[in-house]
Amino acid sequence: MKSLADLPNEYHCHRNFYRSIWGEISCYRCGFKDIKFRKNYEYCPHCKKKMSVKSETIFKGSNLSYRKIYMLIWAWQNKFGIGEISKMIELSYPTIERWFRRFRASLERSKTVLEDIVEIDGSFFGRLKYGSQKLVAGAINPGSKQIVLEMVGARDSEAVEDFVNTYIKRGSLIRTDGLASYNTVSLYGYDHERCDHDRYIFGPTNHIENLWSVIKRALRHIYRDLTFKLSDLNLILREWENRYNNPEIFYTVDNYLKFRACSKLVK
Ligand SMILES: [Zn+2]
Structure with a gap:
């Protein structure tokens, strides 16, 4: 159709x-x-x-x-x-x-575990104006286009460690921006490549940043002016995981x- x-x-x-x-x-x-x-x-x-x-x-x-x-x-x-x-x-x-x-x-909540090369990043969803935004952690394998999205409480090393250990296979190469919370990733058995936005035009986190903009553009269109309820965000993230991981x-x-x-x- x-x-x-x-x-x-x-x-x-x-x-x-x-x-x-x-x-x-x-x-x-x-x-x-x-x-x-x-x-x-x-x-x-x-x-x-x-x-x-x-x-x-x-x-x-x-x-x-x-x-x-x-x-x-x-x-x-x-x-x-x-x-x-x-x-x-x-x-x-x-x-x-x-x-x-x-x-x-x-x-279904996707049970995907990403491997090989994985870009990770965090992004805020919701409207700042209403003082209610939620932090979402995201990961994408740029080759397979498989993704993981999860609401997280903070963007500190502990949250990063939990997210990475749960959704990314040891030995993978993780690409991040320069945020200090990612510093310890290499301690848990991952290779780590960070983007220095001053030096690169096309950084190693291009795909995850693009994913954020794709999702947010769609949400702005679906819910004019981003008026979706933040309580719906979990389900919205589940939908987007499925859009990438089970596109059929x-x-x-x-x-x-x-x-x-x-x-x-x-x-
Ligand atoms: Zn019959």
Whole structure:
């Protein structure tokens, strides 16, 4: 689906949804192929039983049409602004925010451990104006583009040590800026290359700095003026880890449904 113009009608969205969740269009009880799609359920003429594929997913209990579900997931995957989506789908801003929260919560926390060459850096998220900013530690392998993002309390040596020991394999080459907190990294069994911004134009931390700007630009667009709640930041970071580490989840709506829509992680 390249744009919303390619979005199938309600009947076909329902069928696609069913196929993504159950793997094929047949009764999950008896295997009968010619099941019927009704507005809020499916019906197997062979078992003579109703089913509800929605109730197997994070959309359980929701009265969103299948078409709106497709639009919503697609817009989320493609980083549309909540304001734009609100006009497109006729849902309220808080409702869309709530769905975004569920989509993100259904994603798994990435268990990635980075190796070889890894750039690390810290960056503040949120608005200084409201006196509430959170520090995020980030790491990226510039070759594989695998990343780790985590909220941290401070940018001291102890926080750096925890982060590095948890997410980066010993023996890797760690690239950082000149901050003193990184001085001890070489003591834990890593090679360390630091960037001296006075001497380099293209520093060794280019990729992680670029990652910050990509994420922040997207957030400014999605939440006009960065009005997202800082309590959402953890889930937002989880989303971005998945965007890099499991990009196939974001390729198509069916992929998202297949991989994560049945996640039991979502409350
Ligand atoms: Zn059946």
